[in-house]
Amino acid sequence: MAQASKKAQGPQALGPLTWLVGEWEGDVGVDVSYHNADDEVGETSYFERFAFRPIPRQENGDQHIFGLKYENQAWRHGEEAMNPFHDEVGYMLWDHDRGQVMRAVVFGRGIAILAGSDAKPRDTSVTFKATPGDPNYGILQNKYLSERAELMGFESTFSLNGDGTMSYTSDLVLRLEALGKELHHTDRNTLRLVRRYHPSIENA
Numbered sequence: 001m002a003q004a005s006k007k008a009q010g011p012q013a014l015g016p017l018t019w020l021v022g023e024w025e026g027d028v029g030v031d032v033s034y035h036n037a038d039d040e041v042g043e044t045s046y047f048e049r050f051a052f053r054p055i056p057r058q059e060n061g062d063q064h065i066f067g068l069k070y071e072n073q074a075w076r077h078g079e080e081a082m083n084p085f086h087d088e089v090g091y092m093l094w095d096h097d098r099g100q101v102m103r104a105v106v107f108g109r110g111i112a113i114l115a116g117s118d119a120k121p122r123d124t125s126v127t128f129k130a131t132p133g134d135p136n137y138g139i140l141q142n143k144y145l146s147e148r149a150e151l152m153g154f155e156s157t158f159s160l161n162g163d164g165t166m167s168y169t170s171d172l173v174l175r176l177e178a179l180g181k182e183l184h185h186t187d188r189n190t191l192r193l194v195r196r197y198h199p200s201i202e203n204a
Contacts, residue, residue: 013066014054015094016101016123019160020068024050026191029074031086033185034149034176041183046085048074048189052092053197067093067102096121102137103128103156110142113154125159150175152182166191 014021029046051071058065069091073084090105102116115128116137130137131153139151153173160166170187 012121013057013094013096014068015066015096015121016119016126017052017066017068017092017094019124020052020070020092020158020166021054021197022052022193023195023197024052024166024191025194026189029187029189031074031185031187034174034178034183036178039178041179044085045077046074046189047077047080048072048084048086048191050191055091058093063095064097065093065095067091092126094119101126101128110145111151112140114138115154115156125157127155127157130154148177161190164193166193 012018025048027047029048031044031046032041033044034040035042049072052068053070055067055069058067070089072086072088072090074086075082075084079085087108088105090103093102093104094100095102099118099120100116101119102114104114106112113130114137115130117127117129119126128137130139132139132141132151139154141151145151151172152175154171156168156170158166158168167190168188172185174183174185175181176183
């Protein structure tokens, strides 16, 4: 199994994550979530940026992981000159031998998620899933969220479109105390590539 990953050089090392490399901007974002101030579920439109940068090969024994470090910020329309209302940092990872993509992400709200699923090297759409308590792809949250807005599931998909843009969807399932039921906190946007990086990474 290790031999296969050693043959994956240059752009191929990143597998289905290759096309993500670079900086992306999108202005048609829609966030559907519970608004505490209004005590209701509402929509928020937003502008956002993603930056995906290759990292050196990571090794866990005979496991060889290739991937991207990324940053993501989003601003409500009309607040672009202010602090973003959403900020996250993380990694997109590719395990060639096991055919797995992973998204390790930390949100500034006190949430940490490792999500993943099956993928093929030339896929132009990747999906990441996680559930609380899963020993592999799970969710951690702070005590306040566990009490008031417990996270029950997470799924996100990033897709390369035929016109070169990138679209994503995100669905965070919450058990919301204020509503007494589960809520799907969703986000979606379409972004264009505004800066390219060379997608190869160095291999030891």
